[in-house]
Each structure stands twice: as C-alpha cells, then as structure tokens.
Amino acid sequence: MGTFGKSFTREMGKNTGKVVSNVLFGDWHSTPYRRVGATQYREPRKTQAELRHEQRMEQIEAEERLRLTQIQEQNKMKQKEQLLLIDTAVLQNIDKIATLRIPNDKEDLIHLLSELSTHLNANKFQKEKNEETKIRNKFTSALFEKYEQCVLSLKSIDPESLQLKHFERIAKKYKWKKFRTKHIVLFVFMCIFGFSISLSLIGFLLENLIVAVPVIIGVSILIFGTKFYLRNRKKSNEQPKQTENQSSKQEERKIIPVEEQVIQEENSIFIDLNENSRIETKLSGIWNRYQNSVDKKIIERKPIFSADGVKDSILFVGVNPSYNPNDDNVFVHSADNKTLMYGSLYQLSDAPKYFKSLEQFAAKAGRAYSHINLLYARENDRDLLVHCDHNFIREQLELTYDTILKINPVAIIFFTDYCKDLIFAHWVDSNNSRAGSYILNGTNYPVFFSDDVTTLDEVREFALIDKIKFITKQ
Secondary structure (H helix, E strand, O other): OHHHHHHHHHHHHHHHHHHHHHHHHOOOOOOOOOOOOOOOOOOOOOOHHHHHHHHHHHHHHHHHHHHHHHHHHHHHHHHHHHHHHHHHHHHHHHHHHHOOOOOOOHHHHHHHHHHHHHHHHHOOOOOOOOHHHHHHHHHHHHHHHHHHHHHHHHHHHOOOOHHHHHHHHHHHHHHHHHHHHHOHHHHHHHHHHHHHHHHHHHHHHHHOHHHHHHHHHHHHHHHHHHHHHHHHHHHHHHOOOOHHHHHHHHHHOOOOOHHHHHHHHHHOOEEEOOHHHHHHHHHHHHHHHOOOOOOHHHHOOOOEEEOEEEOOEEEEEEOOOOOOOOHHHHOEEOOOOOOEEEOOOOOOOOOOHHHHHHHHHHHHOOOEEEEEEOOOOOOOOHHHHHOOOHHHHHHHHHHHHHHHHHHOOOEEEEEHHHHHHHHHHHHEEEEEEEOOEEEEOOOOOEEEEEOOHHHOOHHHHHHHHHHHHHHHOO
C-alpha cells in the first residue's frame, strides 16, 4: 500500500497540474496524443521498370514535339519560297503591263481595253487575308491602273464614244471593288452607320406620320421621275437618226402592187434565200430519201427554214429549230405543203424578244443581222438528232453552206458546241485563226464559235463585238 499510495499520489498530482495548465494556457501545454487512423496516406514507391517507362514516354513526347517543330519550320520555308515565286511572277507581269504601249488609234485602243477588261474580270481584287492575296492584288492594281490610263486616252481621242461609257462603268465598278477589299473595316462601319441612320429616319417618320406621308410621296415621285427621264433620254440618244428610213424599210415588206415589186426589190435590204423554191425543193427531196432510215418522230415532222436574209449582216447560226406542235399552225407552208418557212424578223417592232436581242447585239457592231439553223429537223433532243443517219445530216449541212454563200455575211457566229462538233473539222481550218476567229473554207467570211450571244455577260459580249469590228474593218 505504501508503494501504491505514492504512485497514486504522484499520478493525481500530475493530472491536476494538466487540468490547471489547460485552464490557464489552453492546449499549448497539453499532452500530445494521436488518433487511430489519423496517419497521412503515402503513395507506394515506384518500381525501376515504371520509372524507366515514364522516362521513355517523356523522351518520345519530346522527340514528337521536336519533329512537329521541324515540320512547321519546313512548311514556313516552303510557304516563303512559294510566296517568293508568286511575287517574282507578279513583278514580271507588272513590268509587262507597265511597258504596254497605249495605242493612238481608236479601234486599237478599244481592242486593248476589251482585253484588259477580260483580264480584270479574271484577276479580281481579293480580300487581303494573307500575304499571297496581297501579292496578287499588286498585279490587279497595276492592271487596273493601265486600264484607267487607256480609258483617259480614249476619252481624249473621242469623248462622245459609246464604248467610252461602257469602259467608264467598268472602271467605276473595279474602283469600288478595290476600295471595298482594302478598307473592309471602314466599309462595314459605313454599312452599320447607314443602317442606323436609316432606322432613325424610319423611326422619326413613323412618329410623325403627318410629315412622313408627303415626304415619302415627294421623294418617290422625284426618284421615279428622274429615272424615267434619264431612261427616255438614253433611248432617244441611242435611237438611230434615220428612224424615218427604218419605218420606210418596214413598209417595203408589206404587200405592194406587182408593178412596183421589181423597183422595191432592187432597193431592199432583204435577200430571198428560197428564190425559185430552192430550199423547199431540196428539203422535200431529203425528207423523201430518208423516210425509212431516220427516227419516225423526226422525219414525220415538216422541216422549218428561214426564207430571208439581210444584206451586209452578221449571220447567227443555231443548231436546229425546236419542236412545237403549234408551229404547223403558225408558220407559212410551202407550195407542196411539205415544209414550213418564216421571213426575216429584222427591224420588226413586234419581233419576239429573242430576235430583238440578236438585232441589238448586231447593232452594237454597226451591222444588221440574219438568222438561220445548221439543220432543219424539228427536235428538242439534239443528241438524238445529230447521231441519226449521217447522210441525212450531211445533206442538210450542204444546203446550209449554199445558203450562207447566198447571204454573203460580214461575219458568222455559230452557237453552242453542237455546231462546232458538226462543222469544225469540215468547214474551217483549225490552223488558220486570228483574233479569236477562223475563216469559212472557200470564202473569206470570218467565223466565230460562241455561246448564244443573248446569254453573254456584258464583258464577254463587248469583247466579241470588238473582235467582230476589228476583223471586219480590214
């Protein structure tokens, strides 16, 4: 008990001291202790194999990054080399443009302007999103600058030229394109600003309807009145001065007494292509010969031909007439009732829109127009037609060739690839070409192959007209 009593007394004194210490000093002097499960988690140590694998993967990743960096550097070098080549080519072309002589002759100058406008259409100003487009725009800028110089030269030579207005319109269009591509941010800002102003104006007008209605009506009358005036003025300026002569020529085509016909025919601008029933007789013979060798739906339809040509005209040649069952009721029947024919629609005020377009095209070249087809069979499936009996096709082409000689045109324009496939190897010499034209074998008639002129855009139309004028003046 003595030993136990001492131990108990000593333990009690120690615990009493801890209580007093905790009351006075808090936990600063408390006896530290640990809780079960409070030990922090430690990851197991990696094996040597795992460490070697991680090192290998880091090495592979570093090598891959290095390889990609090298590829990027190579691509940059290739891009620089490509840009250098483009820049060199552009500079060479700019030198050619700069040294291009501006002719003093009006016709040569118009011809040059047509070529430059074609190049401008093929090398338009592009948005400068990278170095390549910036370099290419240098050539377009040089091309446009030379074009403007040529326009100024034409203006000094002939300020009243109709072609000048056309070229000036093209210059304005490309000047605007150049501004828009170089100042796209400003252009967008202007659009937004204009849209905001428009919205504000509309809002103001809606809030003040009493003021808005008269203003809108007045502005509308002013705009449409101005457009109407300018359009009529343009028509009056472009209308030929010999209107009375044209109307008298139309009168010539009306039915006149027999005793006056000889005098009228001598002065007429029209040519009777079916003189002495030449065309209808030959077509009747062709259709009779191939009754059993050509598709029934083709051979049973009456052929159609143009009975009139026009002197000193541009000759437009299509492939064949399309098929319309109502044509048998509209067109004139031949004497034997085996063929159909139609007269020239030149200078007729009520001519169909298509033929009016042909007339307007020819007028821009200072000429009248005639229109015929290579073939006379009415069929909408041209592949079926051109691949039927080749002798049936050949005899029609021979008749058309004789008709062309009778018209004696100043130039011939064949429409569509079908025409070119039918005659190119037989009617023209592919090695004898100049200014985009050929010569009809056995004649001196210039020949052009083109899309239908009524479908050409303004640039291609004017380029073709310029070629015709350039060829026919020589």
